[in-house]
Amino acid sequence: MTDPRSVGSAALPRLVGARVARREDPRLLTGQGSYVDDHRPARLLYAAFLRSPHAHARIVSIDASAALALSGVTAVLTGEEIARASKPVRAASKTPAVKVTSFPPLALGKVRHVGEAVAMVAAESRYVAEDAAERIVVEYAPLPVVTDMEGALEAASPLVHEEAGTNLLVAREFARGDVDAALASAAVVVRERFRFHRHTAICMENRGCLAEYATGSGTLTLRSSAQCPGIVRDVLSDLLDLPENRIRVVAEDVGGGFGAKASLYPEEIATCVMARRLGRPVKWIGDRREDLLATSHAWDEIIEAELGLDRDGAIVGLRALVTADVGAYSIYPWTAAIEPVQTISFLPGPYRVPTYRGRTRGVATCKTPLGPYRGVGRPPAVFVIEGLMDRAARRLGLDPTEIRLRNFIRDEDFPYKSPSGIVWDRSSFTGSLLRAREALGYDAVRAEQTQARAAGRWLGIGVASYVELTGIGSAIPVSPGMPIATGTEAATIRFDPAGKVTAVFGVASHGQGLETTLAQIVADEVGVPIEDIRVVHGDTALSPYGTGTYASRSLVLAGGAAIMAGRAVREKMLVIAGHLLEADPADLVPADGRLAVRGMPDRSVTVREIARAAYTGAKQLPKGLEPGLEATRFYDPYYGTASNATHVAVVEVDRATCQVSVLRYLVVEDCGRMVNPLIVDGQVHGGVAQGLGAALLEEIVHDDHGQLLSGTLMDYVVPSACEVPWMEVHHLETPSPVTLGGFRGMGEGGTIGAPAAIANAVADALAPLGVEVAELPATPERIFRLVARATR
Amino acid sequence: MKPPKFEYHAPRTVDEALALLGRYGGDAKVLAGGQSLMPLLNFRLARPAALVDLNRIPSLAFIEESGGGVRLGAMTRQRTIEFSPVIAQRVPLLKEATRWVGHLPIRTRGTVGGSIAHADPSAEYPAVLTALEGEVVARGAKGERVIKAADLFQTYLTTNLTPDEILTEVRLPAMAAGTGYALEEFARRHGDFAIIGIAAVVVRDGQRCKTARLATAGAGPVPVRLRAAEEILERDGLGEAAIDAAARKATELVDPDSDIHGSADYRRHLTGVLTKRALVRAMGVARG
């Protein structure tokens, strides 16, 4: 078989690997994006939700008469009414480790967190809809509130879900070897109780959706700010009892997702039910208050962990207990297991850990549900293991980089099976750390630190190395036990008779630049200029079957599918061209955008001529060849692949205000073969900024009654340009041996490495005081208290 | 997050505005720059029957030197103050403080009178007004009165303006050439309200400190004049020991509250830290 890429490369410059300016930018820069809220079909109604002011309360009665009496109000839906039109969501699980509970679209019987949707109004404007929501009278009978995740496990605790019989919704254990014996005989054991507080994504575009039900054809169209249109389509089919071919879910431009828009949300179901009931389009655009109350939160874990090492600093065992506050509901499709199980699965990091026991618990409380967010479980996992490595290094008198080098999985160990069963393919753990040391000028910075300390300054250097699983195929569920398959994605590549290409994908882009990177891959495979390619994504009516964008999978899976479909199309092009030129396809070579017979540049055809021939009937085609020029291919990378990086932060803690300033930030990342370095850098920058927010600024805070205290963007503090440092990004390119194209996913990594690197840098800065950083975010208040305790 | 219904009036004169306030008998709110009131309306935390918008009263926007001071019309935009040569020359502390007020697009709309009348204890302008011992002019149905900074602020978001009064003017004494000044502020994110802010003014006479003025933002329900700390400086001068003593004293003079951004202890600690920083910087600017 001809290698289609060698065919392409001779004719056109290779685009994979090039810094191609983004193709989505011109429309986004000129105000011509197409976000959900930009659509206003005729007869549109605007929705607002009445949300619970209580964290836990029985609903005694709901009286919507005053709301319905208001001019401009069309309808009000309550939990009982919607229950007749939609099943409750149940994030099923194949594993007994997860207790399955119901998540009704509107509260049914009782409310379980402040901000839970209780009733929905449809009205002529959002203004009137809010007026009406205020007029709905709900009588609540308050119930005892469950806010403390450890208290929730006590026998006397009230239950969030009576059907579960317990607040322990997730319990799982991973083990390898006899960790108790290993720790008992270890030369050094370091232990800590880590706390990573609650976080949320804050996409700049709040969640929203617009449902239209065509009564004549019985078809439902949902525009949604969703990362996973395919998942939403599939589950709506089940919940609303509509066939999948009558549901179209569209996610055109989406203003950031970061995992928080990867789940099914109650508002999407309620909006569909309302639109179907009224036969009119209904749009709900969440506001920022709703976003903070009702978009999934992240992390919120207590991790007790112990690491044993021998005298030389080699790990002998790791034992840990993760407890996660998963909030009020198990989110679809990922279930309540996604965060706590991911944390315990990834805790061993890029290290050889001969013995391990990791237990994890997901505990229901009366708070907003926990869901996937950039990094899922790994930011806390890396915070813990890297924090333990630094504690061990201090105990053993080793440099933090040295202890890591002694424990990394070595080149000869790959493929390496981790204690939780994940297989790491060839990665650059050691290489990334050595490169980071060199790029930073590590020894010089250490020398600076010594001087700074002598001058009384609190300067610290923090290192964090991690490995993540990306581009996961069918062998492993993205979230343990989850009810849906996530191992494949497809691409359709279609020439039109004019020789232009449409490439359609089931994944969805919400800032990652997939319209550019996937076009680069397609251009290289089929051998046409990128200007001739249009990438279509995020529309279930147009795309082959797929789920969407999450878990750092889209470039790996959709890119792999693009390679397969592109090669299939290219093969057919060669066959047709050979027929037209009366030559053996194997003798054809590209020349100036044409295909020519080798050594005879005059005997050639254009792409346009080939495409036209493909569609104009049998006379132009080889006997028996099916007309048309398109291919759909599904790609399943099976296990998936690893991505890894080393992050280094240099920080100074202000002795007086206890504020942390990041003086330098450096990343050496390895995402295999890079498709577009411009976009790779952008993903790293954005990820690090979110990780920095998590490390220093951002925290969802509830009071003891479950009331949200960080309910505005003044109180939930995401970093501005002044808080984010300049970032130096270096790349290693170790092509993945197990994915098509050698790509590795990399959208989440920045957020995985940054909290640990910054926490370790702060701890290093404060090392002269003998304090450790075990709680994030490391706010000035927390550092003030740490310092006060140490110097008292 | 859409505002509840209200009636809206945009009078052209202060008299018209006062008549409207009188008509609503306390149920109307005055809309100045709107950078605080509009968010409150959007959250539906404020529900006035009517808004009386001052933005179309031209006579309320001016900066004038008069006698030994500067008069600012209440509707003078923070952005105008930021770029005003008169303010830069006569009340440079106000210019410096303005840079800490939100961000440029906020200052485009935000006004000096609105910020002061809103009386957010974490805001910069109330601290400046307090440190400079300025005054505001309020007009009501019964006429005009002048309120000293020390009398104006009652508690959180509350001044002693009555609901039928409008703050029309802010009067600040000019800072004599050579006066040292600084506004030090600590916020977790640039442009946010202060966790603690300190406005400092010092007038030097050789090694002596003729006058010291210190006022806080964020250290309690109203701006706090740190008089006992000022007295230390006026007695002992501006040496390091005196500044340290004044900063220590400052921590004893405030009674801040705790919230999710900082505990009372931390705020008290910051009061000392920023008092010292403000004084050191003010000293560096001072001549005489």
Next chain:
Amino acid sequence: MMTVRLKVNGVAHEGRCEPRKLLVDFIREDLGLTGTHVGCEHGICGACTIMVNGESARSCIMLAVQADGAELMTVEGLMQDGKLHPLQEAFREHHGLQCGFCTPGMLMTALDFLRTNPSPSDGEIREGISAVLCRCTGYQGIVNAVRAAAATLRGGR
């Protein structure tokens, strides 16, 4: 209902709305200019930033009736004669946007900032654009873009 007459991007418009209607909703819904985005409705995120009489302001904390008689500029007015503005060009070249949601407000903010400070340092650029929150880029591409655009604009293009 009140009448609002204003100019947006040089074009005169007239509409009627309740006094409580936010300016950003008027621009998006009544005028159909959806380039300006709603991000927080409490004046923090800056996504809705537009130019009001030549100065940047948050349109989510202004009433439409307050803009009666005003001249506004939105992101749709930045492109001239079919050509991207140097800021837009620079944002594209330096990857100053990802999801694009903050971008219109960021562009308007940067435009105003560069008028008040045509030769900013990087620190000043960060301070200037800190008026708008971006969750995608970590701001690095934006800082690079604003620096490059400043140079282009100084060059008199």
